[in-house]
Amino acid sequence: GAVVSQHPSRVICKSGTxxxxxxxxxxxxxxxxxxxxxxxKQSLMLMATSNEGSKATYEQGVEKDKFLINHASxxxxxxxxxxxxxxxSSFYICSAREIAQGTEAFFGQGTxxxxx
Amino acid sequence: xEDVEQSLxxxxxxxxxxVINCTYTDSxxxxxxxxxxxxxxxxxxxxxxxxxxxxxxxxxxxxLLNKKDKHLSLRIADTQTGDSAIYFCAxxxxxxxxxxxxxxxxLSVKP
Numbered sequence: 771g772a773v774v775s776q777h778p779s780r781v782i783c784k785s786g787t788x789x790x791x792x793x794x795x796x797x798x799x800x801x802x803x804x805x806x807x808x809x810x811k812q813s814l815m816l817m818a819t820s821n822e823g824s825k826a827t828y829e830q831g832v833e834k835d836k837f838l839i840n841h842a843s844x845x846x847x848x849x850x851x852x853x854x855x856x857x858x859s860s861f862y863i864c865s866a867r868e869i870a871q872g873t874e875a876f877f878g879q880g881t882x883x884x885x886x
Numbered sequence: 887x888e889d890v891e892q893s894l895x896x897x898x899x900x901x902x903x904x905v906i907n908c909t910y911t912d913s914x915x916x917x918x919x920x921x922x923x924x925x926x927x928x929x930x931x932x933x934x935x936x937x938x939x940x941x942x943x944x945x946x947x948x949x950l951l952n953k954k955d956k957h958l959s960l961r962i963a964d965t966q967t968g969d970s971a972i973y974f975c976a977x978x979x980x981x982x983x984x985x986x987x988x989x990x991x992x993l994s995v996k997p
Binding site: 776804812813814816819863865875876877878879880882 | 919921926927928929930931974984985986987988989990
């Protein structure tokens with residue numbers, strides 16, 4: 771299947787700093803990428819839909835100024851957690867859909883963010 | 887609104903079959919998916935089924951879809967210890983591309 775690479779896999783940062791997470795589709799082009807957040811032992815909650823060349827669509831309750839999304843190309847979307855706080859500690863996962871296929875969503879390996 | 891529900895835990899013995907169940911609410915979903923997540927890892931797509939199908943088989947995996955009852959199941963034949971993981975079902979919501987996930991079923995396989 772198609773490969774989605776997410777980087778970094780783990781990051782520890784201090785409160786008040788910002789962290790950028792990258793999501794790349796390695797062997798296909800994706801006009802749409804999705805960012806999810808997962809708390810321990812819980813399901814994935816969609817945070818936002820990232821569209822190449824346009825503004826991201828955020829789900830209700832997700833602060834767009836805190837979770838900045840940039841989808842500058844057909845193979846790269848970034849999520850920046852700004853002014854991180856301990857409550858932002860979580861597992862963040864991206865997924866991407868091929869333009870042509872549209873049926874399967876492939877997921878990155880996830881990023882474990884710990885804010886201390 | 888959209889909602890996908892799964893039972894939280896399933897425990898089976900190695901070699902037995904596992905059946906993980908899922909119910910969903912969006913009758914317009916075109917595709918339904920099963921993902922596997924191992925500890926600390928991302929999601930691995932196991933299989934998916936198109937909404938006009940009743941069944942799909944892929945090696946040890948069998949997916950059954952009952953559209954009338956909005957019920958989806960994943961059967962794993964000859965379950966192995968390496969199958970121990972959390973399994974998520976998901977539906978495409980409103981054909982907009984976003985996936986709505988169930989809570990995940992933790993499968994424990996005992997030797």
